[in-house]
Amino acid sequence: MTETDQLVSLGEIEEAAARIAGVVRRTPLLPASWGRPEAPLFLKAESLQLNGAFKARGATNAVLLLTEDERGRGVITHSSGNHAQAVARAARDAGVAATIVMPRHSPRVKLLATQALGAKVVLVDVSERAAEAERLRARTDAVFLSPFDDDRVIAGQGTVGLEIAADLPDVATVFVPVSGGGLISGVAAAVKARCPDVRVVGVEPELAGDLAEGFARGERVVWEPEQTSRTIADGLRVTGVGERNWRHIAALVDEVVTVTEEQIKDAVRRIVLDSKLVAEPSGAVAAAGYLAHPDVCGRGPAAVIVSGGNVEPSTLADILSA
Amino acid sequence: MTETDQLVSLGEIEEAAARIAGVVRRTPLLPASWGRPEAPLFLKAESLQLNGAFKARGATNAVLLLTEDERGRGVITHSSGNHAQAVARAARDAGVAATIVMPRHSPRVKLLATQALGAKVVLVDVSERAAEAERLRARTDAVFLSPFDDDRVIAGQGTVGLEIAADLPDVATVFVPVSGGGLISGVAAAVKARCPDVRVVGVEPELAGDLAEGFARGERVVWEPEQTSRTIADGLRVTGVGERNWRHIAALVDEVVTVTEEQIKDAVRRIVLDSKLVAEPSGAVAAAGYLAHPDVCGRGPAAVIVSGGNVEPSTLADILSA
Numbered sequence: 001m002t003e004t005d006q007l008v009s010l011g012e013i014e015e016a017a018a019r020i021a022g023v024v025r026r027t028p029l030l031p032a033s034w035g036r037p038e039a040p041l042f043l044k045a046e047s048l049q050l051n052g053a054f055k056a057r058g059a060t061n062a063v064l065l066l067t068e069d070e071r072g073r074g075v076i077t078h079s080s081g082n083h084a085q086a087v088a089r090a091a092r093d094a095g096v097a098a099t100i101v102m103p104r105h106s107p108r109v110k111l112l113a114t115q116a117l118g119a120k121v122v123l124v125d126v127s128e129r130a131a132e133a134e135r136l137r138a139r140t141d142a143v144f145l146s147p148f149d150d151d152r153v154i155a156g157q158g159t160v161g162l163e164i165a166a167d168l169p170d171v172a173t174v175f176v177p178v179s180g181g182g183l184i185s186g187v188a189a190a191v192k193a194r195c196p197d198v199r200v201v202g203v204e205p206e207l208a209g210d211l212a213e214g215f216a217r218g219e220r221v222v223w224e225p226e227q228t229s230r231t232i233a234d235g236l237r238v239t240g241v242g243e244r245n246w247r248h249i250a251a252l253v254d255e256v257v258t259v260t261e262e263q264i265k266d267a268v269r270r271i272v273l274d275s276k277l278v279a280e281p282s283g284a285v286a287a288a289g290y291l292a293h294p295d296v297c298g299r300g301p302a303a304v305i306v307s308g309g310n311v312e313p314s315t316l317a318d319i320l321s322a
Numbered sequence: 323m324t325e326t327d328q329l330v331s332l333g334e335i336e337e338a339a340a341r342i343a344g345v346v347r348r349t350p351l352l353p354a355s356w357g358r359p360e361a362p363l364f365l366k367a368e369s370l371q372l373n374g375a376f377k378a379r380g381a382t383n384a385v386l387l388l389t390e391d392e393r394g395r396g397v398i399t400h401s402s403g404n405h406a407q408a409v410a411r412a413a414r415d416a417g418v419a420a421t422i423v424m425p426r427h428s429p430r431v432k433l434l435a436t437q438a439l440g441a442k443v444v445l446v447d448v449s450e451r452a453a454e455a456e457r458l459r460a461r462t463d464a465v466f467l468s469p470f471d472d473d474r475v476i477a478g479q480g481t482v483g484l485e486i487a488a489d490l491p492d493v494a495t496v497f498v499p500v501s502g503g504g505l506i507s508g509v510a511a512a513v514k515a516r517c518p519d520v521r522v523v524g525v526e527p528e529l530a531g532d533l534a535e536g537f538a539r540g541e542r543v544v545w546e547p548e549q550t551s552r553t554i555a556d557g558l559r560v561t562g563v564g565e566r567n568w569r570h571i572a573a574l575v576d577e578v579v580t581v582t583e584e585q586i587k588d589a590v591r592r593i594v595l596d597s598k599l600v601a602e603p604s605g606a607v608a609a610a611g612y613l614a615h616p617d618v619c620g621r622g623p624a625a626v627i628v629s630g631g632n633v634e635p636s637t638l639a640d641i642l643s644a
Contacts, residue, residue, distance in 0.1 A: 028350045030370055047598040048352055109595070269635070273431070276369040276600040276631030309598030313591070317639040 006247050008151050008186060010193035013158035016061040020156060023093065024056045025049055027160075029167040029303065034274045036294060039173065039302045043275055044164055047283055047309030051085040051113065053235075054160055054307050055147075058182055059086035061156030062145050063094050071096050076142040078102070078129040080234055081110025082308050083147035088119035099142060101133040107234060107312050126237070127225045148182030149242025158186025164303045165194035172300030175286040177307050178202040178211050178256065179236040181245025187305070188252035199298050202249065202256040203289030205231035205264060211241050211249065215256040220246040232261055232315075235282030235308060255296045259288040265319050267291060271306060272320065280311040281319075328569050330473050332515035335480035335508060338383040342478060345415065346378045347371055349482075351489040351625065356596045358616060361495065361624045365597055366486055369605055369631030373407040373435065375557075376482055376629050377469075380504055381408035383478030384467050385416050393418050398464040400424070400451040402556055403432030404630050405469035410441035421464060423455040429556060429634050448559070449547045470502030471564025480508025486625045487516035494622030497608040499629050500524040500533050500578065501558040503567025509627070510574035521620050524571065524578040525611030527553035527586060533563050533571065537578040542568040554583055554637075557604030557630060577618045581610040587641050589613060593628060594642065602633040603641075 027045050035041025046054035063075065074097035077087050084100040091098035098119040102111060103126035115121050124132045137144045146153060160183065164171060174191055176184040188200045204212050208228035214221030222240030229237050241249060249256075259267075264281050267288035271279040279287070286304045290297060349367050357363025368376035385397065396419035399409050406422040413420035420441040424433060425448035437443050446454045459466045468475060482505065486493060496513055498506040510522045526534050530550035536543030544562030551559050563571060571578075581589075586603050589610035593601040601609070608626045612619060 025353070028370075031347070048350075052598050272600055272638075273635060276374050278594055278598040278600060313595060313642040316594075317642040320635040320639040320642075 012155040016155040017159040052310045053082035055082040055086035058153035058156030060090045062152035063090035074142040078133040084114040088117035148180030154186040158190040161187035161190025172298040173302045177285040180238040181241030185248035199254040206258040207231040209258040233282040263288040278309040283308040334477040338477040339481040374631045375404035377404040377408035380475035380478030382412045384474035385412035396464040400455040406436040410439035470504030476508040480512040483509035483512025494620040495624045499607040501560040503563030507570035521576040528580040529553040531580040555604040585610040600631040605630040
């Protein structure tokens, strides 16, 4: 098997797009007034997606691809919040039982929303979430749906890339926030196939910059949760990208950059005040990368993925008051 | 002349749509999760319009309709903010000088944005703005562009209605915020022509409810600025709808309702936290009407116009913290 054979294909992403079309929303790509003249800025508003984050795409695709036997066993996953809601909704709509392992300190807004969608929520310390999910999976025989390290999930997230390529065919650079790597894997696979000259840039919080370190060294690096949990970007605290995600990133991504906490908060303010969209801190990380790293941004239109908008009111109020 | 001859026609609105298409944005109509089952809720996100408010539509249409002579004389208007920015931008793009009379206590964000667009800003007490604009107009021979009482402006704002009718042909009720009446005049003319069974509901802050009083009495009523300036919805403090606007409203609008200050703030929170869009208080008034008045909302899909998103960071932070 060659390296490319191990990557999600354009065809799989196109099939995912058709599969989830009746469920997830096609989100707008909005021109922003605060870009640089040489790189006009467009925001892919996944904050306006079902449940306020891109995660609905991958989760819906994965749940719709379950076999009859798997549907009967139910699904289990772990997530800091947005994937949790996405799996809960997709499972509910498909009549499948869902168990979600969430970190004890997840934003309350994400926790309540997941429960409201009918999922069983199990709270654990952040460092225990993968182990607890595996323990429950083994006990219940439920199907584990990785938030990122799963071809069905990657294909679903890749539909964001298809929409960017359709709406902005001459896009020169796409900035994508990175945590486990599901979004950037799918988006890179889609846009590199549709727009061969496009550059794909991954952006991480400096405080959770394990992919940036690994990308520079040419090997997958995994930080400890004690490190990654320091960032305000609660959706990007996953420790290390997945194995499948690393393969996609190594093959397809052009650059990985990091941004500071202040740059993330500044980007939230720009998105809220100048583009009138609500972004959670994780959702503003790609925009922070665009603002902080003009050097890695090619000339020509830049698309920045605003990956989610599920922010605590008090967090947003604090950022706006600063 | 019959009464209908005095109203802006569907044809004029369609012409406006074609005229302004290359300048203003076609905004998304976004499904919202917090509607009632019998009246699914859709938000027309004019907060995502150029300069963060629907005003770009009417101002652009009016400026593009200026004669060569009028262009040379420049334009003048008064506005609490969003029309100011819209005229400033349209004039700048057309190479026409613009003078804007603004209330001294306009939100700073709107004042600075208007100046940044190259307009000359004159600050006066809110009660003086119309008189000062007329004084300056007489002195300079500039063309006065009413923020609402102008067929070119009404036709431009009506393009919002065309887009709602195109995206949601079975819309049953449209909720529109009312100040001077430019938006509701145009929207009612458009949607009543395209969807004859649709109900159009105007919504005002209770503290600036002069149209509600006048609509109930069947005559145009104008409150004093000291009354209307009490509402947090700074874009809706105009005293009385215009003469042209009254004719449109009397002929086309089905209901006018009011909402309290608390209902407006609650609606801001719903739009921000549940739909991930930034709304200024004025921009949330129509949504507040939908939430507070299920009785006036027909069965079937409801479209609510989120008319703008230009809110002071501190105001938004306060509303989110409450």
